[in-house]
Amino acid sequence: MDRHDEYALADHLDISQWKRLFKYITPYRKDMIILLAAAVATAFFDALFPLMTQMAIADFIQPRQLKGFGRFVVLFVTLAVMQGVFNVIYSKRAIVIEMGVGRDMRYDLFSHVQTLSLDYFNRTPVGFILARIMSDTNSMGAIFSWRLSDFVFNLAYILFASFNMLRLNRLLACMVLATVPPIALLAGYFRRRLLKAGRAVRRQNSLVTASYNENINGAVTIKELDCAGRINRQFEDINREMKRKSLAAKRLETVFFPCIMVISSAALATVLGMGPAMVAGGSLDVASLAVFISYTFTLIDPVEHLIRGLTQVLALQANVERVNRLIDTRPTVADSRQVEEIYGDVYRPKKENWEPIKGDIKFCDVSFKYPDSEKYVLEHFNLEIPAGTCVAIVGATGAGKSTLVNLVCRFFEPTEGKILIDGVDYRSRSYLWLESNLSYVLQTPHLFSGTIADNIRYANPSASMEQVIRAAKQAQAHDFIQKLPDGYDTPVGQGGDRLSTGQKQLVSIARAILADGRIMVMDEATSSVDTKTEQLINSMTDNLLKNRTSFIIAHRLSTVKNADVIIVVDEGKIVEMGTHAQLLRLHGQYYRMYTGQWEEDRQKDYFDTLKAKA
Ligand SMILES: Nc1ncnc2c1ncn2[C@@H]1O[C@H](COP(=O)(O)OP(=O)(O)OP(=O)(O)O)[C@@H](O)[C@H]1O
Ligand SMILES: [Mg+2]
Structure with a gap:
């Protein structure tokens, strides 16, 4: 199963995964007891109604008299009111639990995600995290409230109905109840298939949406590249597949319900076939026969719902596993326990122990590769930057410039080697301490x-x-x-x-x-700003960067001319290092970059002035 496939299905129920989420119900223990009790009570009253029919037939219809009818009406109304009251209690509690569990889980997941390191976000699609926090928490809330109480309600209804039928006539009751297992099996079979078909439709639907999204966002590019025809054909293919899968799912549904109806009709036929004979033989009275007919009608629904509930739990198995996996993810950039003891954590930072920072930075034999990647971006990298230095990093796209500053900021930590700040490995001080600087x-x-x-x-x-x-x-x-x-x-x-x-x-x-901050990082900070504004920023920041250790990354070399030291990076290694003047004298890579760039800038300025004149 793809780690991030939203539509993958778990194929078995693993209760241990669910158990881990039970702690979210604990605060609602009282509500839960009320909810389940109300569910049982509602089922009890529901199952009493056929008995009221029995009473009506036996006491008033058959003897054709109305003595005691007033009491009957009062009883009936009381039953109906009780049923209504318990229904309200039931719904209210279910909502409290649903919303509460959803909110608690959402909050926990959200705060947990905040603690994770950048590499997690690097590996995990945003949609995956959002789905856990938003939709999974809602589903779990619903499972622990409505689904669970529905389950109890349906089970209780089946038990009460069975009890009442068995009390009236054992043989007929057994015959009616014999239809329960086939209905359950059939429903189980179809529900699982429907689940799979539904997932297939949703997966295809997300392809359609994604394609739609991409092609609308890319509309300009599509027009430029003149590839609308090909794009349309691709879209049509995806769309056709969507239709096919939706039809398959709908077809299943159209077969499913009639099948269930057939079994239920068979049960009714049995009751109608055997009932009159039993009535004639004296082993059953007409009023009881009415009870059987009524139960036979109402029994399919709870059975089908029970199975549906179980399938829904199965449907969420994969989501529960994903939520647990998210909860289990530990930040890779995290302070050790010793560090936390001295410097505190996010919730209780012990700022009194935070040393003032000077800003000396030293890379000691640093090698680094991104998590989940095989290739080292930096290997045995050494660099010493005294506090207050303005360092410019230049180099080709993908050379490792951003990686270098990511390491300085401790967004990622060195795979090997260490980075010292003011002579101390930054991992022996807290992450927050560095961040605050x-x-x-x-x-x-x-x-x-x-x-x-x-x-x-x-x-x-x-x-x-x-x-x-x-x-x-x-x-x-x-x-x-x-x-x-x-x-x-x-x-x-x-x-x-x-x-x-x-x-x-x-x-x-x-x-x-x-x-x-004492350490300032500007990674292509002005790459989308026009040259004039950029120059203005540079003149302001020159002043600002004084006394700070700063890293400036820029493709436009005019921005980095004034840096104290310029390092030219290529494939994770420093190939040249020095001031602007020194590097120009070298006639190396920097010189070539600068002169090439310079030409371009001059041409651009020339066109800008032409435009301004026009
Ligand atoms: N988050 C990441 N996960 C995996 N590999 C990455 C990641 N970021 C960068 N890389 C790889 O590390 C190398 C260096 O990337 P980096 O972003 O440091 O380059 P850069 O010099 O900043 O480039 P640019 O000028 O385009 O910003 C590249 O080969 C890139 O493929
Ligand atoms: Mg970069």
Whole structure:
């Protein structure tokens, strides 16, 4: 089974996996007892109604008299009211448990996911995590409330009905009850097949949606590449398969219910065939025959529902396993117990023990490969950066630049070797300590839904509006923010969707400036910003980076000219290192990159001026 296949089915029930989730019911123990008791009571009253028919026939219809009819009516109404009352109790408790269990699980999973390291998100599709947190928790909530109580209700109904029938006539009761196993078997068979067919439809449906999504998002590219015909054919194939699978599932359904009906009709035929003979023979009275007819009608539903409930549990087996697997996942970048004792954890950071940071960074023989990957990105990498140095990292795409800063930020830890901060392995200090001293702008800027001001304030929630604006001005974000309809209070949309990539980068830079870390990382922070704004940012940040250890990664080499040291990385190794002037004198890779780039920039500037004149 694919680890992340949403539609895979477990083929057996493993109670031990479910047991682990029982702890979510414990807080609702009292509600659970009330719920199950109410389910039994509702079943009891439900099963009494055929007996009321019996009473009506025996006491009033057959003797053609109405003596005691008033009492009968009162009894009937009482029964109906009791049934209603228990139904309300039942539903109320079920909702309390459903919502409570769902919320508790969602909260636990969410906080657990927050503790996981980046490599988990690297390996796991976002959709997988979302499905666990959102839909699985809902399903579990429903299973532990409605499904469980339905199960108890149906079982109790079958037992009460059987008891009443056996009391009236053992032979006929056995004949009616003999139809229960075939119905159960048939329902079991069909339910399992329906489950599989349903999953196949959903899997195909998600292919259709994904294809739809991709082709609409890629509409511009499709038009450019002129491949609409081919795309349409592909879509048609997926769609045809969808139709085929849906039909197969529907066909199963159309056979399933008639089959069940046939068995149930056979039971009714037995009752109708044997009943009159028994009545004639004196071993059964007409009123009791009516009870049998009524039970025969109402018995299929609970049996079918019981089986359906069991299949639903089976259907969720794979989800339960996935939830447990998520709960079992431990962060790979985590503080050891000793470190936590000194520095505290997320919930109780012991800030009094956090040493002030200077910002010396040293890579000691660091080798690194991404989890789940075989290839080493860095091998025996050594580099010493004194505090306050501005380091620029340049190199080709995929050279390992982001990896280097990911390691500095401890988003990932070295596979071998160590990284020292102020002379101490950073793993012997807490993750939070390092994080509180970091400011970073990642290669793909991420904003949270909320306003621009919220986003800038993210690293420093107590910052005043003046501080926010000052940071935005330094990041050259102030101008564009002011032009927005609500200025700093403009919502950025989910993930910052309403801003351009360049604007998102500017907001991220402002956020990093406000975070005021001793170590600053800018990974392609201005890659989508126009050259003029970039130059302005550079002139501001020069000042800002003073006294901080900073890492600047940029493809446009004009941005890195002023760095204290430039390292040229190629395939995870440093091939050149020095100041801009030193590297140019080398006439090596940097020189070639710079001159090539320089030509391009000059041409671009030339066109920009032409455009400006026009
Ligand atoms: N999350 C990841 N999981 C597995 N491998 C990765 C991951 N990120 C990067 N790599 C691999 O590590 C190598 C270095 O990637 P890195 O992102 O450090 O390059 P880069 O120099 O920052 O490139 P770019 O200029 O495109 O940003 C690449 O070969 C890439 O395939
Ligand atoms: Mg990169």
